[in-house]
Amino acid sequence: MLKNYLKIAWRNLTKHKAYTIINVGGLALGMAVALIIGLWMQDELTHNDYFSNKDTIAQIFQSQTFNGETGTGPAIPRPLEKAFRDGYMDNFEHLVMASWNNSQYLKYKETSISRTGNFMQREAPEMLDLNIIKGEKDGLREINSIMLSASTANALFGNEEPIGKVIKVNSQYDMMVTAIYEDIPFNASFNDMHYLMPWDKYLTTAEWLKNAEDQWGNNSFQMFVQIADNTTMERVTSVIKDVKKDLNEDTAQFNPQLMLLPMDDWHLRNFFENGKQVGGRIKYVWLFGIIGVFVLLLACINFMNLSTARSEKRAKEVGIRKSIGSQRGQLINQFLGESFLVVLFAFLIAVLIVVISLGGFNELARKEIDFPWTLPSFWSISILFIIATALLAGSYPALYLSSFRPVDVLKGTFKAGKHSGLPRKILVVLQFTVSVAFIIGTVIVMQQINHAKNRPIGYDREGLVQIPVMSQDFTGKYELMRNEFIASGAVVEMSSSSSPTTNIWSNRSGWTWEGKPEGFQEDLAYTEVSPEYAKSLNLKIVAGRDFSREFPSDSNAVLLNETAVKYMGLKDPVGKLLKDEDTENPSEPLKIIGVVQDMIAQSPYEPVKQGMYTFDKYGNASFYNLRLNPKQSAGQNLAVIERVFKEHFPNIPFQYDFVDEEYGEKFAAEERIGRLSGIFTALAILISCLGLFGLTSFVAEQRTKEIGVRKVLGATVFNVWNMLSKDFLKLVIISCFIAVPIAYYVMNGWLQEYPYRVILKWWIFALAMLGALFVTVVTVSFQAIRAAKANPVKSLRTE
Incomplete structure (x- = not known):
C-alpha cells in the first residue's frame, strides 16, 4: 500500500513540474533557513558546554548605587577574597581570584609572540577542568610557572618538547612551562585564554596590586x-x-550588593538594569527562533495554498477513488504521502543549501559552526522535523481534498463554493503580514545602527593608530619614541594614555570640590595621559587650555569633559580644585585647567560618561596614540613606524590597531543582527512571492476561457491584468495594515533599550508597504500579462 501511495505521489509530482518546483523550492528555502537558524541557536544555547562543571561555576558580580542609579558588573575588591576564605568557604568547592584578560609578549629563543590570557589562582585548572595534553593539571603550583594552550605552545616551540622549557614574559621575568592544555573552543568563555600564570606572580608585577x-x-x-x-x-x-x-563602612554608602552569576548566564543573560538581571543575547536567540518558525511557516503556507487551489483538478480523482471503495483515511494517507515526498526532497535540497552557505554564514555571524554530519541527535531531530513539516504542510490539503462528495464530482455538479478561497486568502494575508513586519524590523535596525554611526564622536579617528605598551622595555622611553616617530616623518603627533581611545579602563570616586552637593556620590571615568593627548586625537578644548610642557605645575592639573562639568554642577570650572578624599593614600589637589569636548569612549548607543584626564607623571601608559602623516599612505607610514619600533624593541612583536576599526567593532553585534535579519527577510519575501507566483499561474490557468472571451469582446491587456491582479493587491494591502501596528509595537519596545536611539518615522512604514506592493505587482504581473497576451482562439479551442 505504501509503495502504491509513493508511486502515485511521484506521478502527480512529475506530471505538474512547475507546481512541484515552486513547492519544493519554497519548502527547501524555508527549511534551509530553519536549519541554519537551528544550528545557530544550538551553538548559542550550548555556549560553555565544554566545561564539565559549568552548572556549579559562577562569577561574583557587584552592584553599587551612585545618586540613585545602580550599576552592576564583575569588578570586585581584593579584600573580598580573605573575607570569603575566612567565613564562607563551606559554600564553595573552589574560589579563584583572577586578573582581567590581558596580552603579554612571550619569547622563546628567537621566537616572540603576543597572546592574551590570565593570571589566576592555583585552583583554576581544576575548577575549569582544563583538558591537559602534557604536564600536570596543578601547573600553577610554583610562582614562576606558566600553562600554555596547545596553539600557543606550537607557535613558540614547534616540534620541541615544551614541558620544562623557560620562556621570557614581557622581557621582564622567566617562566617555566608546566602544562599544555587543549585550546578552549570558540563557543565558550575563556576561548582567548592562551596562557595561565599564577596569581601570586601577578601580585608582584606592580606596587598597586600589593597595596590593594x-x-x-x-x-x-x-x-x-x-x-x-x-x-x-x-x-x-x-x-x-x-x-x-557589612565589613567596610567607607563603601557602605554605595550599598554594595554581591551576587553569583552562573556560568550558564555569562553569554546569554549578562545584562543588568538598575541592579536587576534583564537578559542579554537570549533575546536574539528568541528573535531568530521566531524568524525561523515564521519563514518555515511561509513555505508551508505555499504548499497549502497551491494544494487547495488545485482542488478542482484533483476532484475527479477523489470522486473515482471514493466510488470504488476508498475510505477517507486512505485518501488522507495518500495526500500526506505526497506531502512527505515533497518535504523529503525539500529537506535534501535544504541540507545542500546549508552546507554550501555555512562558511559565509559563519563569517557573517562570527561563528565556527560545523554541519553535524556525525551527530545522531541531529538526524533524529531532522526526521522529526521532516515529519512535523509534512504534517504541517499537508494536513489541511489532505483533509480538504478528501472531503469531496463523489456523487457531486462525478455528476459534474461539484463546485468549490464561493467561500472555498477564503482560507487561501487568509494564508496569503498571513504570509505578507510576516514579510512586511520583517521589512519594517530590518529597516529600523539599520536605521538605529546608522543613527549611532553618524553621532559626533568628539575626536578624529581617521589616521589614528594605537600601539599597546605591555612590556617593561617601554618604561621611560616615551619621550625617546615620540621624538623618533615624529622625526621619521610617518607621525605628526604622538601621546600616551592609560586606557585605549575606544574604552574606559578605570573609574574613580572620592573627589571633593567647591560647591559639591551634600551626599553627592560621584563616579568619574579616569584616564592618565601625556601632554599631547588632546592634540594627537584632535580633541577640541572648549574652555581653558590644554596640558602644556611649558607649565611644570600641570603635573597636578586635570582636564574635564563637558559631561563632567554638567554632572558636577560647575559653572566656571577653570581654576577650581579637585581634592582627593582618600585619607589613607591622599594625593595633592588637582587644578582644573580646561574642558575638552565630549568623546565617545564606550558604547555609541549610550550617553557619554563624565570623565577626567590627569597628567601621567608616573609612566602608567598602556598605549601610544600615533597620528599618522596624512600626506603619505597608511602603508608607507606603518612600514616606517615598524622599522623605528624594531630598532628600539627588537625582541617585541610590532602590534598596532587602527582606532577607526576598533570603534567600528562597537557596532559589530548590531550590524550582524541587521545583516542576518535582512537576509532572512529577503528569503521570506522570496518564499511569499513564489507562492503568489504559483497562485497567479493557477488562477490564470483556471480562468483561461474567461480571459479568451473577454479578449474577443475587446478587453485590453490592462483590463485582463487588472482583473487578475486586484484581488492579490487587496490582500497585500490588508497585510500591510495588520503588519504596521505589530511592527511598531515590537520595534518601539526594542528601541527603548537604547538611551541614544532613532525616532520612528512614518516614512519607514510607508516605504515597507510600498515595497511589498511593488514586489506583489511585479510577481503577479508576469503571469497576468502572459495570460492577457495569449491568443484567445487557442484559449477557446482548448476549452
Missing part, C-alpha cells in the same frame, strides 16, 4: 567560584549578598 590587599574601594579584580555540592546559586547569593557592606 586591604582596599575595599579598589574594584580592579575578578573572582570565580565553584559552589559546594550541598547548596545552590540562589542560596549562596543570599548568604554573601551584604558581605562587603
Whole structure:
C-alpha cells in the first residue's frame, strides 16, 4: 500500500513540474533557513558546554548605587577574597581570584609572540577542568610557572618538547612551562585564554596590586567560584549578598550588593538594569527562533495554498477513488504521502543549501559552526522535523481534498463554493503580514545602527593608530619614541594614555570640590595621559587650555569633559580644585585647567560618561596614540613606524590597531543582527512571492476561457491584468495594515533599550508597504500579462 501511495505521489509530482518546483523550492528555502537558524541557536544555547562543571561555576558580580542609579558588573575588591576564605568557604568547592584578560609578549629563543590570557589562582585548572595534553593539571603550583594552550605552545616551540622549557614574559621575568592544555573552543568563555600564570606572580608585577590587599574601594579584580555540592546559586547569593557592606563602612554608602552569576548566564543573560538581571543575547536567540518558525511557516503556507487551489483538478480523482471503495483515511494517507515526498526532497535540497552557505554564514555571524554530519541527535531531530513539516504542510490539503462528495464530482455538479478561497486568502494575508513586519524590523535596525554611526564622536579617528605598551622595555622611553616617530616623518603627533581611545579602563570616586552637593556620590571615568593627548586625537578644548610642557605645575592639573562639568554642577570650572578624599593614600589637589569636548569612549548607543584626564607623571601608559602623516599612505607610514619600533624593541612583536576599526567593532553585534535579519527577510519575501507566483499561474490557468472571451469582446491587456491582479493587491494591502501596528509595537519596545536611539518615522512604514506592493505587482504581473497576451482562439479551442 505504501509503495502504491509513493508511486502515485511521484506521478502527480512529475506530471505538474512547475507546481512541484515552486513547492519544493519554497519548502527547501524555508527549511534551509530553519536549519541554519537551528544550528545557530544550538551553538548559542550550548555556549560553555565544554566545561564539565559549568552548572556549579559562577562569577561574583557587584552592584553599587551612585545618586540613585545602580550599576552592576564583575569588578570586585581584593579584600573580598580573605573575607570569603575566612567565613564562607563551606559554600564553595573552589574560589579563584583572577586578573582581567590581558596580552603579554612571550619569547622563546628567537621566537616572540603576543597572546592574551590570565593570571589566576592555583585552583583554576581544576575548577575549569582544563583538558591537559602534557604536564600536570596543578601547573600553577610554583610562582614562576606558566600553562600554555596547545596553539600557543606550537607557535613558540614547534616540534620541541615544551614541558620544562623557560620562556621570557614581557622581557621582564622567566617562566617555566608546566602544562599544555587543549585550546578552549570558540563557543565558550575563556576561548582567548592562551596562557595561565599564577596569581601570586601577578601580585608582584606592580606596587598597586600589593597595596590593594586591604582596599575595599579598589574594584580592579575578578573572582570565580565553584559552589559546594550541598547548596545552590540562589542560596549562596543570599548568604554573601551584604558581605562587603557589612565589613567596610567607607563603601557602605554605595550599598554594595554581591551576587553569583552562573556560568550558564555569562553569554546569554549578562545584562543588568538598575541592579536587576534583564537578559542579554537570549533575546536574539528568541528573535531568530521566531524568524525561523515564521519563514518555515511561509513555505508551508505555499504548499497549502497551491494544494487547495488545485482542488478542482484533483476532484475527479477523489470522486473515482471514493466510488470504488476508498475510505477517507486512505485518501488522507495518500495526500500526506505526497506531502512527505515533497518535504523529503525539500529537506535534501535544504541540507545542500546549508552546507554550501555555512562558511559565509559563519563569517557573517562570527561563528565556527560545523554541519553535524556525525551527530545522531541531529538526524533524529531532522526526521522529526521532516515529519512535523509534512504534517504541517499537508494536513489541511489532505483533509480538504478528501472531503469531496463523489456523487457531486462525478455528476459534474461539484463546485468549490464561493467561500472555498477564503482560507487561501487568509494564508496569503498571513504570509505578507510576516514579510512586511520583517521589512519594517530590518529597516529600523539599520536605521538605529546608522543613527549611532553618524553621532559626533568628539575626536578624529581617521589616521589614528594605537600601539599597546605591555612590556617593561617601554618604561621611560616615551619621550625617546615620540621624538623618533615624529622625526621619521610617518607621525605628526604622538601621546600616551592609560586606557585605549575606544574604552574606559578605570573609574574613580572620592573627589571633593567647591560647591559639591551634600551626599553627592560621584563616579568619574579616569584616564592618565601625556601632554599631547588632546592634540594627537584632535580633541577640541572648549574652555581653558590644554596640558602644556611649558607649565611644570600641570603635573597636578586635570582636564574635564563637558559631561563632567554638567554632572558636577560647575559653572566656571577653570581654576577650581579637585581634592582627593582618600585619607589613607591622599594625593595633592588637582587644578582644573580646561574642558575638552565630549568623546565617545564606550558604547555609541549610550550617553557619554563624565570623565577626567590627569597628567601621567608616573609612566602608567598602556598605549601610544600615533597620528599618522596624512600626506603619505597608511602603508608607507606603518612600514616606517615598524622599522623605528624594531630598532628600539627588537625582541617585541610590532602590534598596532587602527582606532577607526576598533570603534567600528562597537557596532559589530548590531550590524550582524541587521545583516542576518535582512537576509532572512529577503528569503521570506522570496518564499511569499513564489507562492503568489504559483497562485497567479493557477488562477490564470483556471480562468483561461474567461480571459479568451473577454479578449474577443475587446478587453485590453490592462483590463485582463487588472482583473487578475486586484484581488492579490487587496490582500497585500490588508497585510500591510495588520503588519504596521505589530511592527511598531515590537520595534518601539526594542528601541527603548537604547538611551541614544532613532525616532520612528512614518516614512519607514510607508516605504515597507510600498515595497511589498511593488514586489506583489511585479510577481503577479508576469503571469497576468502572459495570460492577457495569449491568443484567445487557442484559449477557446482548448476549452
